[in-house]
Amino acid sequence: MNSGRRRRGRLVAIEGIDGSGKSTVVPALARVLRRQGLSVALRREPADAALGSLAQRAGALDPWTGAIYFTLDRFAARPRLVRDLERHDLVLTDRSFYSTLAYQGSSLAPAQYRRLVQLQRRATIVPDRVVLLQIPLREAARRRAGRARSRAPLEGSAVQRRVAGAYRRLARQGRWWVVDATRPSHEIVGELAGRLGPVSRSGRRRAGSRARRRR
Secondary structure, X not given: OXXXXXXXXXXXXXXXXXXXXXXXXXXXXXXXXXHOOOOEEEEEOOOOHHHHHHHHHHHHHOHXXXXXXXXXXXXXXXXXXXHHHHHOOEEEEEOOHHHHHHHOHXXXXXXXXXXXXXXXXXXXXXXOEEEEEEOOHHHHHHHHHOOOOOOOOOOOHHHHHHHHHHHHHHOOOOOEEXXXXXXXXXXXXXXXXXXXXXXXXHHHHHHHHHHHHXX
């Protein structure tokens, strides 16, 4: 699908297994980039908490059904994502459709997986850049154990091991940056801000030049 409207911003997805630090890194990175003068929108998936909970429960029993629920959530959230990309220099999202490919897709047969990939690309917008927060399974499990909430259906060690492997395979694509998530979060944020900031400002200047030429 194509909205037919010109995009101003870049979409950057932060991915990783549970316990890799996404929920810490994403808001901290947004704060740093905003201090640098960029307009940044924050998003997370699933966008609808109730639908996300349903997708998690379904996915624990039937990966394809869980994947479809996540895809529906993504499709419903697409109009707002399009607006965010029109209005901001950068949109940071905690997870993207690559999470569905890693979690549910890694349990599917090859033909189903290929179909799932096609559905994701039709349902939403492909990120311009994906950052994988890579962390050893044992360290991620230690972090999850320290959370003050019950464990989600897909947070078991066997699932996380499978998903970590799926992420490594996905990260071989050209638009992925792999970051060592065992480092302090401020170091990770500093590195990512240093890499994303100049690119986003350059895109903003190009968009401004196009606007001036149209006037």
